[in-house]
Amino acid sequence: MAALVLDEISVPLRSFALELSLEVGSTVALVGPSGAGKTTLLRAVAGLIRPRGGRIASGVETWFDAARGVSLPPDERKVGYVFQDYALFPHMTVRQNVEYPRRHRADEYLERFRIAHLADTRPGTLSGGERQRIALARALARDPDVLLLDEPLSALDPHTKAEVRGELQQLLAGLGLPVLLVTHDFEDAAALADKVGVIVEGTLRQVASPRELVARPADPFVASFTGANLLHGIAETAGGTTRVRLADGTVIASVEPARGDVVVAVYPWDVTVSTERPHDSAMNVIAAPIASITELGSRVRVSIGSVSAEITAESLHRLGLAVGMLAYGSFKATGTRIVANAS
Amino acid sequence: MKRALLTAFYVALAALALAFLILPVVAIYAHTSPGKLVDQLSNPVVKDAFVVSVRTSVLAQLLILLVGTPTAYLLATTRFPGHALAVTFVELPLVLPPAVAGIGLLAAFGSTGLLGPTLHFLGVTLPFTQSAVTVAVAYVASPLYVRQAIAAFEATDPNLAAASRTLGAGAARTFFRVVLPLARGGLIAGLALSFARGLGEFGATIMFAGSLQHVTQTLPLAIYAEFAQSFDATLAMSGVLVLISVVLLLTLRIGLTWQRSSSMRSPSLFGLSLSS
Numbered sequence: 001m002a003a004l005v006l007d008e009i010s011v012p013l014r015s016f017a018l019e020l021s022l023e024v025g026s027t028v029a030l031v032g033p034s035g036a037g038k039t040t041l042l043r044a045v046a047g048l049i050r051p052r053g054g055r056i057a058s059g060v061e062t063w064f065d066a067a068r069g070v071s072l073p074p075d076e077r078k079v080g081y082v083f084q085d086y087a088l089f090p091h092m093t094v095r096q097n098v099e100y101p102r103r104h105r106a107d108e109y110l111e112r113f114r115i116a117h118l119a120d121t122r123p124g125t126l127s128g129g130e131r132q133r134i135a136l137a138r139a140l141a142r143d144p145d146v147l148l149l150d151e152p153l154s155a156l157d158p159h160t161k162a163e164v165r166g167e168l169q170q171l172l173a174g175l176g177l178p179v180l181l182v183t184h185d186f187e188d189a190a191a192l193a194d195k196v197g198v199i200v201e202g203t204l205r206q207v208a209s210p211r212e213l214v215a216r217p218a219d220p221f222v223a224s225f226t227g228a229n230l231l232h233g234i235a236e237t238a239g240g241t242t243r244v245r246l247a248d249g250t251v252i253a254s255v256e257p258a259r260g261d262v263v264v265a266v267y268p269w270d271v272t273v274s275t276e277r278p279h280d281s282a283m284n285v286i287a288a289p290i291a292s293i294t295e296l297g298s299r300v301r302v303s304i305g306s307v308s309a310e311i312t313a314e315s316l317h318r319l320g321l322a323v324g325m326l327a328y329g330s331f332k333a334t335g336t337r338i339v340a341n342a343s
Numbered sequence: 344m345k346r347a348l349l350t351a352f353y354v355a356l357a358a359l360a361l362a363f364l365i366l367p368v369v370a371i372y373a374h375t376s377p378g379k380l381v382d383q384l385s386n387p388v389v390k391d392a393f394v395v396s397v398r399t400s401v402l403a404q405l406l407i408l409l410v411g412t413p414t415a416y417l418l419a420t421t422r423f424p425g426h427a428l429a430v431t432f433v434e435l436p437l438v439l440p441p442a443v444a445g446i447g448l449l450a451a452f453g454s455t456g457l458l459g460p461t462l463h464f465l466g467v468t469l470p471f472t473q474s475a476v477t478v479a480v481a482y483v484a485s486p487l488y489v490r491q492a493i494a495a496f497e498a499t500d501p502n503l504a505a506a507s508r509t510l511g512a513g514a515a516r517t518f519f520r521v522v523l524p525l526a527r528g529g530l531i532a533g534l535a536l537s538f539a540r541g542l543g544e545f546g547a548t549i550m551f552a553g554s555l556q557h558v559t560q561t562l563p564l565a566i567y568a569e570f571a572q573s574f575d576a577t578l579a580m581s582g583v584l585v586l587i588s589v590v591l592l593l594t595l596r597i598g599l600t601w602q603r604s605s606s607m608r609s610p611s612l613f614g615l616s617l618s619s
Contacts, residue, residue, distance in 0.1 A: 047509075073508070073513075074509050075508050083502050087502040100510055138510065142509075
């Protein structure tokens with residue numbers, strides 16, 4: 001598999017510039033807030049926009065090289081691009097869409113993506129999941145050397161999303177192509193990609209495996225993007241334990257040494273919720289009325305003071321939690337990560 | 344009670360407005376019998392005017408289609424310094440009084456005009472020929488097509504053209520297979536408007552091409568010329584123009600409906616057969 005290499009790509013955007021280098025071997029996901037320059041990067045790779053500087057190469061083929069004045073048009077770059085809204089041709093049938101890049105019959109793609117029964121319908125009336133399969137089939141029917149996916153799961157409702165994510169995971173694993181996908185959802189990125197890059201205002205903050213991003217976030221932004229609660233406070237180390245005093249007087253214990261202004265990251269799945277002050281090994285307890293309860297399918301986010309906890313819907317009902325109720329969020333000192341040390 | 348009165352007032356006004364708009368058209372047919380109308384169609388003046396009108400209109404619209412479509416696509420998809428000015432120039436003939444347009448064409452292409460010597464050198468004489476009618480019609484009617492075409496191209500999702508390019512299609516294939524079919528409804532509507540405007544052209548044509556029977560006398564010019572002599576002939580020609588206008592109006596409506604529902608178009612009717 002020939003890797004996609006992005007070398008010091010630079011694209012001026014409205015209030016900042018996209019500037020990054022990246023090598024895409026297997027599946028790489030770029031996550032970041034909207035407006036971070038993610039789609040711009042995909043468009044630059046596909047040749048739909050022209051960067052100001054840098055080099056883009058797929059294996060030995062140079063697609064773009066500002067220094068040498070090389071810039072292949074999109075149709076000469078072997079790239080499969082799945083647009084965020086799928087960009088299916090509304091005036092063509094599903095078959096005509098999939099056969100568009102091949103100019104001959106493409107039954108194998110219709111079969112493989114389970115859209116053969118839709119071959120003669122127009123995409124306008126189909127569901128999000130079906131439209132995505134057509135878009136993937138069409139992009140792969142081009143025989144690309146690189147696959148680009150723009151927010152592949154964002155157009156789907158939460159119900160189909162989980163299923164499609166599983167299918168996409170399997171597909172990407174079996175493709176043997178460098179895949180560059182962008183999303184604003186860290187969970188989607190972690191599920192689909194081997195490597196995740198966090199991009200903010202056009203620059204890459206950290207590129208690592210999802211596991212490593214959670215274990216060792218480079219900065220508070222990366223930590224918050226991976227879903228962590230961020231607690232700001234002043235740290236002091238005494239006897240192997242770091243104690244961080246928060247603005248409201250709560251003291252958090254951590255095992256990571258630190259001093260001065262810090263940010264402590266705690267993941268919602270490391271926070272336990274109880275209705276009585278817990279008596280266990282957890283050193284940190286935050287007591288506050290429940291501010292909000294948000295259901296995410298079978299999981300529920302409960303926010304207690306400055307932390308939010310992720311629990312199962314079953315636990316929510318078992319504990320009889322409701323907004324306004326006094327609750328305790330507890331987490332172990334070993335479940336905290338100190339991500340920024342201003343001193 | 345008061346509300347009922349107000350409603351009645353609105354309905355009466357609307358009825359009056361509709362009657363005002365329809366009455367002249369009805370009167371054209373009421374004033375003559377169908378037999379007389381058909382008789383008049385063999386009148387040489389009427390026949391000649393019909394042939395001149397159809398020939399020059401079709402040529403002018405072809406010209407507008409061939410030059411106007413790429414122009415509209417360029418103006419719809421690119422932005423460059425002077426873009427707004429270019430769009431204004433495209434729309435200029437729309438606000439120009441037709442007689443002024445005719446004088447302008449004479450001043451530009453007449454024997455003593457700006458390009459007169461050049462045309463003379465090339466052996467081309469334009470004013471008061473049938474080609475002059477075509478030029479005048481194209482000049483006056485083009486904005487109606489180009490404006491509508493710009494709107495139609497702007498309404499097509501740019502991501503669809505981008506998708507086509509990433510799927511290996513070049514610019515030309517993308518235009519003919521994706522952009523054009525999606526904009527087609529709007530283009531047809533624009534052409535219908537432009538055709539209707541061109542067919543009724545009077546001012547610019549009479550200034551630039553004159554009103555010579557069998558050569559430059561179009562239906563509107565013949566209606567004016569025959570007015571004093573044969574009211575029956577003018578009625579017959581008017582009747583023909585009304586019929587054509589109705590057909591064009593229907594085409595326009597259908598075109599705009601396609602444009603709106605381009606994603607739902609039925610393959611049996613309008614779809615391109617793309618499977619190879």
